[in-house]
Each structure stands twice: as structure tokens, then as C-alpha cells.
Amino acid sequence: MTTPDPLDPLDLLGVDDLLTEDERLIRDSVRAFTDRHVRPGLADWYEAGTFPVRELAPELGKLGVLGMHLEGYGCTGSTATEYGVACMELEAADSGLRSFVSVQGSLAMRSIHAFGSEEQKLRWLPELAAGQAVGCFGLTEPEAGSDPASMRTRARRDGTDWVLDGAKAWITNGSVSDVAVVWAATEEGVRGFLVPRGTPGFTARDIPGKLSLRASVTSELAFDGVRLPAGAMLPLARGLRAPLSSLGEARYGILWGTVGAARDCYRTAVQYARDRVQFGRPIGGFQLTQAKLVEMALELEKAYLVAVRIGRLKDEGRAQSAHISFGKLNNVRTALEIARSARTILGANGITTAYPVLRHANNLESVLTYEGTAEIHTLVLGEAITGESAYR
Known part of the structure; x- marks a missing residue:
């Protein structure tokens, strides 16, 4: 009888095991990129309200994540799940970083790729993919x-x-x-x-x-x-269906990205609970702290499973708008609750830029409402369930 591997406290169900070798390679490459190029400056950028677009864009182009799910014109043609994993690691650093990549690739580039003329594609897509243009x-x-x-x-x-x-x-x-x-x-x-x-x-x-x-x-x-x-003019774009289809691609990145933000908050809370001593023992040894961490772990793993499932559906050509709404509604809400709970474990330290949790929580307040509010995604799902539209 073999001895089971010890549980990973950051991935109790081992959802990472559902990823392919290529997907794990992308995960690790993007994580290493953010550790090297992004995390060291994040606290200062956030406090100053700045983002070094011109410095980071070419590096993101070299990494291959700009328009990575598009084919040709300098794009890598990655699968939907590979793109999702990249978004997860980008947003584990900061929602602003993932937003930059989403807008560049899923909104601007995807619109040109799907609806542009060949001349427009050749003019813009290679430069945008390389990060030489924004x-x-x-x-x-x-x-x-x-x-x-x-x-x-x-x-x-x-x-x-x-x-x-x-x-x-x-x-x-x-x-x-x-x-x-x-x-x-x-x-x-x-x-x-x-x-x-x-x-x-x-x-x-x-x-x-x-x-x-x-x-x-x-x-x-x-x-x-x-x-x-x-x-x-984009010759193939007629009607609202065109921009909304690109928004669907960006929303897909969000349902993955927020898993990364939630994981970063949870990881920070676990480490802090191990290190912070009160009443003569680490606060992770107290029941109320453990209850918070367990709840965070449960919801994080469920959100991760949702992302993987929708990624697989998208790779199979079976994902519908209701699936994307399911993922954005559930995963953003989950990430926001995890960020808020993590902040309570860190106490006063949680409101500083020395730790990422309140930065993530503040960012997620925007992610909750942009590219489709929770109310709109609720109505999308309500229509899928009942067959009745309740928008007007």
C-alpha cells in the first residue's frame, strides 16, 4: 500500500493535477515573470497610482501572453485553458496587470483579429503581440x-x-x-x-x-x-454582437484571474497565521482563525474547479455565454470574500502595502462591476434557467 502524498495547504484537492504539462509550464513561466518584473514594484506603483506600461509591455510580449489565444500575426495560438492559467498568475500579482493583458489581447487585438481587414491585421497585430504598441x-x-x-x-x-x-x-x-x-x-x-x-x-x-x-x-x-x-472601419463588425463577443473573451480571463487574486490572499493569510504569535502561540492555532482559513480553502478550490471546467468547455468549443457569466459571478464574488477574510486575519497589518490583501480587495471591487456587473450576470443565468429575459 502506497503512502499518499502530504496535502498541499494551498491546494487541498490537488486541482493543479488537472492541468496538463504545457499548462503547468505556462503557469510557472508567468509566475516567475511576475516574481521578477512585477511584484518588487507593485506596492510603490499602487501607492503612487502608476503603472509602467511602456516598460512592461515589451516584456509581456516576449513572455508571449499578449493575444496568446489568437492565431497568427505574431500570436502564439494557445488554448483557452492555457490563456486562463496565464491570467490566473497575472492577477495573483495584481488585477491591474491582468487587466492590461486582457484589454490588449482579448478586447483590442481580438476585435482586430475577428473583424478587421487583412491590412488592419498586418498593421497592428504583430506590434500589439510584441508589446511594441498598446x-x-x-x-x-x-x-x-x-x-x-x-x-x-x-x-x-x-x-x-x-x-x-x-x-x-x-x-x-x-x-x-x-x-x-x-x-x-x-x-x-x-x-x-x-x-x-x-x-x-x-x-x-x-x-x-x-x-x-x-x-x-x-x-x-x-x-x-x-x-x-x-x-x-472594422469591415466585419456589424451590430453590438461584435463588441460583446470580445467582452466575452475578456470575461473569461477574469474568471481565471480572480482565482489567482484569491489564492494570493489565502497564501498570505496562511503564512501570517503561522508566523504571528499572540497569547504565546501562533494565531493559526486558534479555532476561529482555522475556521476562516478552512472556509477560504473550500471556496478557493471550488472557484479553481469552476475555472478549469469552463476552460475545458471552451477548448472543446462548447462554452456558452451563460458559462462565462457563471464563472465571473461566482469567482469574483468568491475572491472578494477571501480577500476580506484574509484582511481580518492580518489585523491592522492587512491594511498596509506591505501585504497584498487589501490591494487585492480594493481591486476586486472594480472587477466585481466591470465587464458585466453581478446583477447583469445574474440575469444572464436567470434567463438560461427560466428561458425568460428579465433585462427590461
Whole structure:
């Protein structure tokens, strides 16, 4: 009779064993990258409200994670689960880092890859994949968040050109982007446009006063009579289905990424409970602390299993929008609760930048509502269960 391996306190069910050799290699490579290039500076970036996009983007390109799930044009063509594992390790460092990669790859690059002309793909995708250029995705507006159909940004034809007017808000990478993928209402329905940096009438400014996702660039975009040539329009993008399909790809990254944030909080709490001595013993020896850690471990493993299952469905071509909503709703909520519980174990130390838990908790407050609020994903699942739409 063989002796079972000792349990890993950070992975009690051994969910890591469900990953393939290639998936574990990607996990380890991205984890090593964040340890070397990201974690040493995170506390300072977060406190200062900065993110070194131009320094990190080429390194992320060399790592191969920018648009890694796309085929050709300098992209690695990874599986959905491999991309998910990468997102998990990126967000274990910080949600802002995973957001940068998600917006670059799943929103900007994916929109060009899926809906662009060959000329547009050749112009932008290799540079974006290498991190030599940065992209953003302009859909959300100040008055149109969960209801993008009410967007006020308009594009009208003027001869062979298009003229773009309007504004976008809460745009990750906005002010540092070399190209913005912008969605606007036209007489033909919603269409997508590529707006390069420096185009006359196009301006971007960072949103001040953020208490969440501070190590991330978040901007407002303004378009005042922006004249674009006919070749700026994404020819295959017609209607809201186009931008929403790219959002589905980004949401998929979120349901994996939040597992990483939760794991980082749980790992920190376990180590702190072992090291922190009160009343003559480590606080991990007290029942109430153990109860918190056990609850965190249970929920973390379940969220990880959800991510793996949806990844496999996606690789098999069987994932539907309701699956993505299931994962985002469950895993973001789980991660946020784990972060909050971890903070209580760390006590006052938990509110400092010396530990990652409150940084993760603050970030997850944004992740909870961006790219589909909990309420919207609840209604997606409600419709899947009942067959009735309750949006209006």
C-alpha cells in the first residue's frame, strides 16, 4: 500500500493535477515573470497610482501572453485553458496587470483579429503581440455602462470618410494606447473603428482619484469631429454582437484571474497565521482563525474547479455565454470574500502595502462591476434557467 502524498495547504484537492504539462509550464513561466518584473514594484506603483506600461509591455510580449489565444500575426495560438492559467498568475500579482493583458489581447487585438481587414491585421497585430504598441477598447460611456445599446458616440459618413463624435469612459490603457478600438452608432448600426494616437480631435485623459486598480491606467476618451478614412472601419463588425463577443473573451480571463487574486490572499493569510504569535502561540492555532482559513480553502478550490471546467468547455468549443457569466459571478464574488477574510486575519497589518490583501480587495471591487456587473450576470443565468429575459 502506497503512502499518499502530504496535502498541499494551498491546494487541498490537488486541482493543479488537472492541468496538463504545457499548462503547468505556462503557469510557472508567468509566475516567475511576475516574481521578477512585477511584484518588487507593485506596492510603490499602487501607492503612487502608476503603472509602467511602456516598460512592461515589451516584456509581456516576449513572455508571449499578449493575444496568446489568437492565431497568427505574431500570436502564439494557445488554448483557452492555457490563456486562463496565464491570467490566473497575472492577477495573483495584481488585477491591474491582468487587466492590461486582457484589454490588449482579448478586447483590442481580438476585435482586430475577428473583424478587421487583412491590412488592419498586418498593421497592428504583430506590434500589439510584441508589446511594441498598446491598444484599448472603447465601448463604455459615461451614460452607457450595462446598456451599451444606448451609446451616444456617433459616426457619420462624409464622402468616403467617417466623422466620429462622442466620449468613452473607464477605458483601461486609454491614455497610453497607440490605437483605440472605438465602437459608435451609425445609420448602419453599431460599427467599430480604429483610431490611432495623435488623430486630430482625439484626446485621452486619465481618471483621477481612483481607490481601486491604482496600478492600472484608466482613462476617458473624447472624440470631437475625428475624421477617419474608410479603411479605419472594422469591415466585419456589424451590430453590438461584435463588441460583446470580445467582452466575452475578456470575461473569461477574469474568471481565471480572480482565482489567482484569491489564492494570493489565502497564501498570505496562511503564512501570517503561522508566523504571528499572540497569547504565546501562533494565531493559526486558534479555532476561529482555522475556521476562516478552512472556509477560504473550500471556496478557493471550488472557484479553481469552476475555472478549469469552463476552460475545458471552451477548448472543446462548447462554452456558452451563460458559462462565462457563471464563472465571473461566482469567482469574483468568491475572491472578494477571501480577500476580506484574509484582511481580518492580518489585523491592522492587512491594511498596509506591505501585504497584498487589501490591494487585492480594493481591486476586486472594480472587477466585481466591470465587464458585466453581478446583477447583469445574474440575469444572464436567470434567463438560461427560466428561458425568460428579465433585462427590461
